[in-house]
Amino acid sequence: MRTHHQPPLPRSFYARPTLDVARDLLGKTLWRASDARCSAGVIVETEAYISAIDPAAHGYRGKTSRNATMFGPPGHLYVYFTYGMHYCMNVVTETDGQAAAVLLRAVEPLHGIDLMRARRRPTIPDRDLCRGPARLCQAFAVDRTLDGADLTGPELWITETPGFSPDTPTATSPRIGITQAADWPWRFYLPGNRFVSGRPV
């Protein structure tokens, strides 16, 4: 259930240029309702993928059953399976027919941390629960069954974060773990936040 009186971000938030959405998602809170309880955390790292111009985007070579959600309307979740064992989650952006999305790469845990740890491993420190896109999916119980889920719906949604200042600095860098268009600065993160993946700057 939704708490703290924060409504989910409207579909119009996602129906914008992908680079804007990727930056604006920093500092928002990601919520997951599962088993009558919620997990939540602040988004601290994202990456943009725009199929029309981006050889690293899954939709660059056309629509398939795997990436179909990316081609659909904005404000839905695109979940894909990779490396034979991991899931990654994206939010679909732009307009219906444009295959663009923002990969959620890291979250600072806020609520339901015991749930996250139960879904991962009992000994994992808070810092590593959601640091990296596949870890984040594990901690939030996200797999292909959530592919296409409506981000204004009851399973997984994103809200404003009370107390997060819109003046908080953000930074960009090349995206992580890709070879195509590797130098494009389409990764966005909160500099200095210790829940961001990768090595400290």
Next chain:
DNA sequence: TTGGTGATGTTT
């Protein structure tokens, strides 16, 4: 703290 490697399956 850094770097190498195996686990795994879908897509190209």
Next chain:
DNA sequence: AACATCACCAAA
């Protein structure tokens, strides 16, 4: 053969 990764281990 590559892949939008992670956990583990060893070396320093």
